[in-house]
Amino acid sequence: MPPPKKTAKKAVKKAAGHHHGKHHEAKDLRRAYEHIGRVEVLHASLDFPALEGVDALTKLAEDELENGFNKSAAELLRASEHLSFAVLSDDRSSGGDVSTALEGAIKEQFDELLQRAKDHWEDFEKRSSVLAVLYKSSRKNAEHTLRNGAYRRALEFARAAEALSHARQDDQRKLGLGFKKLQLEGA
Numbered sequence: 102m103p104p105p106k107k108t109a110k111k112a113v114k115k116a117a118g119h120h121h122g123k124h125h126e127a128k129d130l131r132r133a134y135e136h137i138g139r140v141e142v143l144h145a146s147l148d149f150p151a152l153e154g155v156d157a158l159t160k161l162a163e164d165e166l167e168n169g170f171n172k173s174a175a176e177l178l179r180a181s182e183h184l185s186f187a188v189l190s191d192d193r194s195s196g197g198d199v200s201t202a203l204e205g206a207i208k209e210q211f212d213e214l215l216q217r218a219k220d221h222w223e224d225f226e227k228r229s230s231v232l233a234v235l236y237k238s239s240r241k242n243a244e245h246t247l248r249n250g251a252y253r254r255a256l257e258f259a260r261a262a263e264a265l266s267h268a269r270q271d272d273q274r275k276l277g278l279g280f281k282k283l284q285l286e287g288a
Contacts, residue, residue, distance in 0.1 A: 125172070126172075129172040130166075130174075132171075132175035132178075132179070133162065133171055133178050136175060136179050136181070137159070137162070137178050139182050140159060140178060140182050140185060143186070143189065144185070146185075147185060147189070151184065151185070151188040154181075154184060155184060157231050158177045158178070158180055158181040158184070158235065159178070161177050161232075162174040162175075162177040162181070165177065165268075165269065170269050172267075172269070173267075173268050173269035176264050176265070176267040176268045176269075177264075177265075179260075179264040180235070180239075180260075180261045180262075180264035180268070181261075183258070183260040183261035184235070184239065184257070184258070186257045187239075187242065187246075187254050187257035187261060190251065190253050190254035190257060191254075199252065204252075210256065211243070211247055211252075211256060211259050214256070214259040214260055214262070214263045215243065215244075215259050218236070218240065218259070218262040218263040218265070218266040221263075221267055222236060222262075222265075222266040232265055232268060235265060236265045236266065239261040239262035239265065240259075240262045242258040243255050243256075243258035243259040243261075243262060246258060
């Protein structure tokens, strides 16, 4: 893959708020590679509408990679991976067999993930409509599944929302995928 253009490098630095050197760019490229491999394996097991969301995120990630935004691509693919696991998780994995200590640790992690997602999400004024729908759907499903005691599933949805909040956002994010109310079924 060719190195990103200078303007792309500046955009990454500006978006990240700190120096994102060649070491980090290579690490993020490797992360994207690993995530896409796992998403490809999970892809065969997904049904619509989850498949539509995963495909949309994968397309966005591919665009980010082509434009040199490796960190954003890795975050989009990380979100896609977590969404896939959340949708494929069995609802029957309830909290009944979870100790009080473990339940407390799960809820603490859950709250931390959603707070980080909220903090990062609010940092941006403009959002891609596709990412906004997937983010809101992930949060909603996370909260619903946690209330129902499906802790593994809830954490995966929360991790997906947190990963989506780290994806690069700007005015060039336009997708003509033809869907406005993409919701991930799973809750």
